[in-house]
Amino acid sequence: MISDLIKTASSYFIKIFYLLAWLIPLPTFLKDKISRYFRQELFLPLTKCENLEAGTGSGHLIDVDRVILESITIIDQQLEKQPDKAGFIRRDPLVFSCLSRGGKTTVLRELFDKLKKKKKYSTMIVSFNVACGFIRKPAERPEDSLLRHIVSQLIDQTAVTEDELLHFQYSEELFERYLDEQTGYGTSSAVPFIMLIDELNVLGAPLSSLASKLLQRLFLRKNRYLVFTTHVPFNLSNEEAVSPIDKKRVMSGSSSCDMKVVRMPQCNDLAELRLMQGCEGLTGHEATIYGGIPGLIYSASQNIDFALNKFTYAMKLFEQLFPNETI
Numbered sequence: 001m002i003s004d005l006i007k008t009a010s011s012y013f014i015k016i017f018y019l020l021a022w023l024i025p026l027p028t029f030l031k032d033k034i035s036r037y038f039r040q041e042l043f044l045p046l047t048k049c050e051n052l053e054a055g056t057g058s059g060h061l062i063d064v065d066r067v068i069l070e071s072i073t074i075i076d077q078q079l080e081k082q083p084d085k086a087g088f089i090r091r092d093p094l095v096f097s098c099l100s101r102g103g104k105t106t107v108l109r110e111l112f113d114k115l116k117k118k119k120k121y122s123t124m125i126v127s128f129n130v131a132c133g134f135i136r137k138p139a140e141r142p143e144d145s146l147l148r149h150i151v152s153q154l155i156d157q158t159a160v161t162e163d164e165l166l167h168f169q170y171s172e173e174l175f176e177r178y179l180d181e182q183t184g185y186g187t188s189s190a191v192p193f194i195m196l197i198d199e200l201n202v203l204g205a206p207l208s209s210l211a212s213k214l215l216q217r218l219f220l221r222k223n224r225y226l227v228f229t230t231h232v233p234f235n236l237s238n239e240e241a242v243s244p245i246d247k248k249r250v251m252s253g254s255s256s257c258d259m260k261v262v263r264m265p266q267c268n269d270l271a272e273l274r275l276m277q278g279c280e281g282l283t284g285h286e287a288t289i290y291g292g293i294p295g296l297i298y299s300a301s302q303n304i305d306f307a308l309n310k311f312t313y314a315m316k317l318f319e320q321l322f323p324n325e326t327i
Helices: 002-023 028-041 064-079 104-118 142-152 162-166 172-183 209-219 244-251 284-289 294-302 306-321
Strands: 094-097 122-127 193-198 224-230
Touching: 064 094, 064 104, 064 224, 094 104, 104 122, 104 193, 104 224, 122 142, 142 172, 142 209, 172 193, 172 209, 193 209, 209 224, 284 294
Parallel strands: 094 224, 122 193, 193 224
Antiparallel strands: none
């Protein structure tokens, strides 16, 4: 009860002081500093920031432990990389990529849980799936959507109104300072930060150059690393036409990068696949059709139209990627 009163009083104090800072005739640069400070005061600790809820799932995870073990090995290897002669740290992000319903989100969530339990890392997980609350604003650029959605997960929703949240000024500089403070960057007690993003392909596939470079600047340097999922193949080194002004912003980021990949869960053991909820009657033929991918097999068992939908989706994707080819 007392803690709630303190929290409420603190929230009102921040709002009142924030308002007075704009009413009092102060130099613009000082107002900006006050504005940035109190915006950051609305942020939650990293330990409380996540918007990817664990799904009901199949009730039996198959081959996930292998994927998690391989992923953590890659993460550690990438974080050990040191700056080259030019001063760049050339880290390559880890990507979980397969067809929709192939188990990407499940694996990402399991990885997040394992990293948190290790307490060796500082982590944050967000999803660009509409079901997790992401809504793209009209005419909003991918890089702006990216920054807005990630930073919005940090804001204490009880300390702001819907209107304040709608007009909140999202700043790369503000987010940078927040991450440095939360991870202790530059101190003897610094811990690595792992950013996990689900459904990054929602922002574009391929992702725009500016959004790609933003990801590299924020999560592939200092003591940070990036893991994301996509069901459409792309990388973070896409070069596309941009204005001369924006081109300067693109080049100011780190260099282009490759991708680190881990083979997604797969199983050819029919007895184990049948342990998944609703898959008790799975046949060898059905398991083969879905390539032994547990996520696809489980999803197919829950949706009678799943097979037709997947075939239609695959055909459309093939036509987009290879417009001059025929099957």
